[in-house]
Amino acid sequence: MKIAVCVKQVPDTWAEKRLRADDSTLDREAADGVMNELDEYAVEEALKLVEAHGGEVVVVSMGPDRAGETVRKALSMGADSGIHLVDDSLHGSDALATSYALATVLAGRDFDLIIFGSESTDARMSVVPAMVAERLDLAQLTFAQKVDVIGDTVTIERLADYGFDTVTASLPAVISVVEKINEPRYPSFKGIMAAKKKPVETLSVADAGLDASKIGASAAWSGVADFAARPPKSAGVVVADDGDGGLKIADFLTNQKFI
């Protein structure tokens, strides 16, 4: 089985995130970069599938130079090779452009499965996996909490408010995974050292054959018009309980539209 896992480098989950003053995009230099947490689950699932069925795992990332670290993290967990799409002109790409770029890189490489985390902690749109599936005309099985491959079909449990749906498709297919699916492994030290020697293909926009007019900030369908820092926390309301404390709290919550 040949599996692609798409991984994204995001600002450290705990870091304060900032937008850049010049073009209102996320300031990726301001904080340490880490692999998007859900993508670790995606890598883990791919490794497990390959351990069970044989095959190889190729990790694919679009991002600036230092996203190479995230590719190497996946390699140190056990992925076999990497593809890093890196080009200044990709900066500011929205979800549509990202899915276009990824789908173009993934197309024609004969992947049986393409696995994503179900959302990234910086953008939180959860749309890229579905967009990539559409662009490649593949079945999409999103929000998987369990994945089984039997022969040339794949079955997932799709997480839902009421429990889960069981969804089956034939391979090749696109999957996105949720946190419940597994417990990502730590890279072993041997894995970390071996990662250096694993092949990583670095592609520019031209190498990948992308149409420059469809990527980057200028091609984005949405933009940030303006932004302001969140106001500092105000002191809060202290409710004195004179027998009617419960009512006061209920009023407060109603006013804030919580209930």
Next chain:
Amino acid sequence: MTNQPIAPLALFAIDSLLSEEERAIRDVVRGFVDTQIRPSIADWFETGTIPARELALELGALGVLGMHLEGYGCAGTSAVAYGLACTELEAGDSGIRSLVSVQGSLAMYAIHAFGSEEHKEAWLPRMAKGEAIGCFGLTEADFGSNPSGMRTTASKDGADWLLNGSKMWITNGNVADVAVVWAQTEDGIRGFVVPTDTPGFQANEIKRKMSLRASVTSELVFTDMRLPHSAMLPGVRGLKGPLSCLNEARFGIVFGTMGAARDCLETAISYAIDREQFDKPIAAYQLTQKKFADMELELGKGMLLALHLGRLKDQHALSPEQISLGKLNNAREALDIARECRSILGGNGITLEYPVIRHMNNLESVFTYEGTNEMHTLVIGQALTGIAAYR
């Protein structure tokens, strides 16, 4: 005016001295300590127990056991990477770092450097996985700083060896599957690889410790303990055998102590920012800030020294005297930092709700074992003057 606080080692830009691979290894160990050690360590310390078997397996799966050794299932990392792992482990607890040091730098190193091929095949892969735990018996009740006087003997009995005597303060003693034991023979001090189920081997746990409570410390007693001729480590004779192992472990301590110190300083800084007295955070008083600035300098310098020694070690250019520079300085400064931080936490500083007094008490052992403060002082004194002042 207030800014975002900068983490102590970030202020020294320590990360800029590390390769991506070194940072990756460091981060993995840090993650392990956060999830597997921190949640339980205060309980282990308080009850004086530690799930050594399970921990060894987890540490083995992580790859830290004998990580700087080549072959036999060991990861073969750089010395700096090993040091950084020690920093993270000891930021969790010196007892956990001790388990790893004794396993990798004392027991496994002795077998790796001086053992026969059979010793290596029999023990190293299992020890790297954490399936077998090792201990290292050099110190005796009456011979600590001066191990050359040891009274444990190994005498020939036909083709076999008979060992008699005892060892004291032996880390991992009661949980070990294999002990590397040093004994006097007719041709000087020799090392022996002793499976702990050998008849005549006995381990007695040392209780009532106030330090390294999350670590097993034991007395080993050997009574007519019969070993085959092949049990002897063929590769070394004399005190330089155990001393070269100690140099490996001391190297880990140079890095490890800075982990404990970092954890104390980070705890104290965040405590002082939150804790208000006289309507101000205690971090806002100049006296507190001077304490922080002084500790920051020692922590950063200690870390720089550790990295410098690590780079020398990776070039095979590190001398025992240079390791003494690191052990003396970093164990001493870490202990001072822990004590100062303890005071900043006030009453809370005496409880196990915070890691500081635990680190402080642990560092008393670290200050003493692997060559006391005084011994390393004398090593440096001898290096500088050419005069040995031990006797």
